[in-house]
Amino acid sequence: MPPTPLFQRGLSSSFAKGGLESPPLEKGGLGGISSDTLPNTLFWLPELALCSQAGQAALILTTALPAKRETLLPRWLAQLDAIVPLLAQPALDPLTPAHLERGASEPDFAVWRELVNTALSDIALARLEKVVIGRRLRLEGHRRFDLTRLSAALRYLFPSCQVINIRRGVSSFVAATPERLFTQCRDRIEADALAGTISRAEDAERDAAMTLELLHCEKNLREHQVVVDAVTAALRQCCRHLDAPDGPRILQLNNAQHLWSILRGQLEPDVDVFRLAELLHPTPATNGQPRQAARTWLQQTEPLERGWYTGAAGIVAPDLTGELWVLLRCAQINDRVADLYAGAGIVTGSDALSEWQETEHKLAAMSTALQFA
Numbered sequence: 001m002p003p004t005p006l007f008q009r010g011l012s013s014s015f016a017k018g019g020l021e022s023p024p025l026e027k028g029g030l031g032g033i034s035s036d037t038l039p040n041t042l043f044w045l046p047e048l049a050l051c052s053q054a055g056q057a058a059l060i061l062t063t064a065l066p067a068k069r070e071t072l073l074p075r076w077l078a079q080l081d082a083i084v085p086l087l088a089q090p091a092l093d094p095l096t097p098a099h100l101e102r103g104a105s106e107p108d109f110a111v112w113r114e115l116v117n118t119a120l121s122d123i124a125l126a127r128l129e130k131v132v133i134g135r136r137l138r139l140e141g142h143r144r145f146d147l148t149r150l151s152a153a154l155r156y157l158f159p160s161c162q163v164i165n166i167r168r169g170v171s172s173f174v175a176a177t178p179e180r181l182f183t184q185c186r187d188r189i190e191a192d193a194l195a196g197t198i199s200r201a202e203d204a205e206r207d208a209a210m211t212l213e214l215l216h217c218e219k220n221l222r223e224h225q226v227v228v229d230a231v232t233a234a235l236r237q238c239c240r241h242l243d244a245p246d247g248p249r250i251l252q253l254n255n256a257q258h259l260w261s262i263l264r265g266q267l268e269p270d271v272d273v274f275r276l277a278e279l280l281h282p283t284p285a286t287n288g289q290p291r292q293a294a295r296t297w298l299q300q301t302e303p304l305e306r307g308w309y310t311g312a313a314g315i316v317a318p319d320l321t322g323e324l325w326v327l328l329r330c331a332q333i334n335d336r337v338a339d340l341y342a343g344a345g346i347v348t349g350s351d352a353l354s355e356w357q358e359t360e361h362k363l364a365a366m367s368t369a370l371q372f373a
């Protein structure tokens, strides 16, 4: 029986929320960025936070000092009066699925094929072991996307994923990600290694055969092992004890199935969420291996501004422990326009067309949900 996870998959407590784009902290700070765009790092300290964990609930109230007690209490009570009824709101009536216009892919397939072949040559020359190439697809709706409905659709379609919705002015970044960077609870850490993908089949027998195929596919197992090794090496730098990797097992989503290992360890004292993010992000599930060579390769070769795609977002508790998720299966949304992102890991044995098809399956996660938004 697999060990019980520290937290169920999902944000289980909430205090400060943070996020960063990928690669983090390389394109200047927050200064000069309008409130309608997503800067490279965001950190929110909510005035009201409702937490529930292990059967206990708490309300955390925060204010900037100096503050007057006489005005603070009525303000918090008014905010609670406004928020609490929203928690019990009935589900929205479903909309009919909308047709979405498919726009350009950046890169298109011809350029993608060249990129994959360049990556394969660099891998053959031992400049890289693995690199994850990303693409962006624009979809346009006939109505303005409703983000509440979108989150509801994503939660329904992807119950094992973490739905993240970062709103800033007219621009939003939404993800239903299957990949947790880590969960830290006191001195324990759990991190996901998620890499190696096959699609799903409608027919149950065929679907089961595909699962077996993935579990025994040499190329996918190698692609996965690169991530397990890199996460293990990162955790060794901050753990006094590491369990043997738990996996690979299969994580099944309705549009794809992945090889998934969980890495667990006991942390050295005083390791906080920021140190863990620095050590673990980005893993070779989104960047490549060796880390710096892959990052340089992507900066020089990938014709794409990734923005928040492959960045990370999550929560930081008052004791500076927390949980971060990798921003995958995501879209940047502005009114009726959504830019969807997906990528695929390239290792020896990868083929441009199958990797492209894999990104199509990954993009389908968000495009399906957007039809109902």
Ligand SMILES: C=C(O[C@H]1C=CC=C(C(=O)O)[C@@H]1O)C(=O)O
Pocket (backbone or CB within 6 Å): 132, 179, 194, 195, 196, 197, 258, 284, 285, 286, 328, 329, 341, 342, 343, 344, 345, 362
């Ligand atoms: C980079 C993505 O997925 C990662 C996570 C799971 C499987 C992956 C793969 O098989 O390539 C990727 O490493 C993405 O969804 O854009």
